[in-house]
Amino acid sequence: MTTGDQTMKILILAMFLLQEPALLPIQQGPNNPPSVNGWKKVTEIHLELKNVIKSGEKTMTATSIVGSFRVLQNPELESEFVFMVSKYPPLTFVPQLLQSAENTRDEMVVAENYFQKVKQEKLKEMIKFSDTILLIKWRESKDLRTGETILLGPIENWLLNQQGKWIFESTNDKTIKRELVSEEDLLLGFKFSLKENYHILRLNMSHLGGEK
């Protein structure tokens, strides 16, 4: 299996862990999540939202980033992973309204290249102000018979609730629920829930400007 396949499998597993509501809570455990300092980054994806907004007669698509998720691997126990969600102050990128349609594709590419650099710099700046709000820890192994990757032991879930307290649940199955949050026609953010506790990562509506 290539590294890419492995990453994809871990990602799919991580997303799978997030999709369904809790089934079997097993025990209450230590409330604070473990330190994952020094863990190897397997992947990192920014939590992005796209909204079509109107300005006068023109419409444009604004992209907002409200956080990121990372999959990390324990360097001392390679079968152990965490899925970590970070929340940072939201960033919204609103495209410029072009004065004319004379811009060539080359100019658009140039603008995109510069934008990507600025975006990365801005993200780095915002990540300094990030809080971890969710951590899911699990171990996996290979099924010797089928060769499939399987979960080994319980899944440990930590969620920072809105009162700033860590909630812990250890389960045998997927527990954390992720939902897209919208208000009227706008995609607002993501809601991560652990039973009745939740935390919302959202954009600042005033950043979108224009009319809805």
Add this chain to the structure above:
Amino acid sequence: MRHQIKVFILIVFLLILNGCAKKVLMKYAETDTIKMCEENFYSKFYMHFSENEKNEFKEIKTLGECQIFIDTFWQKRDTDPSTSENEYKTLLEKRVEDIEKEVLFQNMDTAGFAFKASDGFKGDPAKIYMLHGAPDFTKKIEGHTFVNLMVWIYGDENGKHRYRFLFYQKNSIQYVIFWPQWNGWIAIEEISKDFVELDAVYEELIQNEGEIFLISMISFSDNSNITPDKALKPPKPASEIAKELAPKIKTETPKTEEIVVANSFNSTIPAEFSYEITNDKLILKLEIKHEDLDWILKNNELVSELFIKTIVWDKDQKHEEEHNINIVSTKQKITEKNSFFFFESKPITLESEIVKASIYIKNNQKYNSWIEEIKR
């Protein structure tokens, strides 16, 4: 006679031009600086200089100043700042190399054409080549009734002609640009040899599949907004294009330097949300510990600037409230565990059994949000 006068004027004009060309642009520079900057750099890339850059360039005195100018010149034009290579510099240097190596000389469609014979880098073909690179389509035609012609076509993303550059051979030596005329017959007259019927020129062009030359004589581009003037303007440096086209970035600006007391989070304000329904009236409530806010010093007082937005959707109605609240406190109070800020929304008379409420609070760059379904 008319022809002789024309030739005389042309010779005088060329002599003047020649004199101008040799004039040194860098008025205050030493000889070695002029050699490095003007002869090796400006003379090749001048078509990409903006007016400001030209003025700046004229003032350069030393080699050091020149090197800084050149570095900045390229840096501003780098099309992808995230790579170590300056792609635009590589591209233009390749164009210089093409001109010096006379790439069009052995090209089937432009066989025998040499930049050098057309005044090298000062000539019209090199100017166009330096601006737009290798053409997508080229054709050269030698006529009995008209002077030699050459056309360079640059296409756009839709397969249309963005630019049609027509050159004619002047005095049987150098190719110079021919600017389209609104009247086709006037255009034909311009390129015809002396004592030739214009119909004959037209016929010869048609018989030799020279329609593209006829089109280029009267029209410069398939896009009516594109004029020759625009096509000869120095392209905007990439950094300027990026400024014009890049999306606006909207974000929170953390007041890190102003904050005297901060909560223990970086992007979160811990808070307790609750609600109360009495006699069909809904009140949204928030409870925030003083220690969970960020505080700045304003007129010797500790102030926390809190923004609260609440929305309640009830049937077709939307009840929206926004508050910018300045909470004033003391350092001692902030550190006390039981020191709170309380907020209550205006009472909303409910119509439905179930309403949706959204609460958003922001303090400095930190925020918190609730979305709740409230049952009566």
